[in-house]
Amino acid sequence: MKNRLERAKEEIEKKGFEAILISQEVNVRYLSGFCASHSGSNLLITPERQYLLTDFRFLEQARRQAPQFILYQWKHPTERDVLELVREEGIRKMALEDSIPFSRYRKLKESLTQVELCPLRGFIEKFRQVKDQEELERIREAADINDKVFPQLLAMIEVGAREIDIANELEYVIKKMDAQGVGFETVIASGTRSSMPHAVATDKRICQGDMIKIDFGSVCQGYHSDMTRMATVGEPSEKLMEIYNIVLEAQLRALEEVRPGQECRKVDRVARAVIEEKGYGSSFGHGVGHGVGLEIHEAPRLSPTSNGLLEEGMVITIEPGIYLPGFGGVRIEDLVYVKKDGGEIISQTPKELYVL
Structure with a gap:
């Protein structure tokens, strides 16, 4: 202080x-x-x-x-x-x-x-924007809680379960892990609702064949975490696997660009180019990331119009997505610490598509 x-x-x-x-x-x-x-x-x-x-x-x-x-x-x-x-x-x-x-x-x-x-x-x-060691430790603690509760969250997802019940149970589990609570209103978006980037949980029930977008975070001593993963109830369709793999490639390419001195808009551009090349450019309408700390959304912003540069010590998200109304959407998001030699992924939960 x-x-x-x-x-x-x-x-x-x-x-x-x-x-x-x-x-x-x-x-x-x-x-x-x-x-x-x-x-x-x-x-x-x-x-x-x-x-x-x-x-x-x-x-x-x-x-x-x-x-x-x-x-x-x-x-x-x-x-x-x-x-x-x-x-x-x-x-x-x-x-x-x-x-x-x-x-x-x-x-x-x-x-x-x-x-x-x-x-x-x-x-x-x-x-x-630049975190000191104490701030980084709080963010790591919050991210660790996400990683620990994610398997429990997956166990809650079954045919007939309501999105809102899953979100409420998740908040309870997170608080039992000594967190202050969830970092923002949890996104549990199943079926075609997953095409809405910030579709918070509703009373919709999970159906066989649904894809599910899960975006949640924890808060530890004021500092936030943020992670998005995807799951399906039953085997995914060919089209879902197609867009999932495109989003995964876009995220991995963007992660390679994370380093001090890099233009924020360049990181966004690299991810966006992958999605555009596959014909889904119009279905990715938000920036590829943002800073995380005492607020869940803070500077820097990583978008096509960003003017800033990444600095050592920043904590950002990398979260490209594809959203298709009437079908569904895919987003993959990790917390990343900007180090001298590149980006360190703080989120440890594997980025696989979870088939339940």
């Missing part, structure tokens, strides 16, 4: 700001270690001091989790306290996260007439 805070302070000074106001919950946690959900807490950071603004309900927790911060208890409605503290500090030029609601920005602008307010895009998110 100390290193992250110092980096943020250095960047504030470099950009010529006297302070930055942090209000996004995930960024508050990243910089301070304080992790109370829906607390509405803020950080005010100057080159010399750092404040954590929260209310009475969270003071004890804040003292324990963020001892390096000066605690400032809300005494009034949120904005009034921020205004008072900014004035006390004599701040004249302050950065804000650009995700701040416009109504809040307008209120600050109207009240702090002597302060230059500068919304910044991706200020803390830029730091979060």
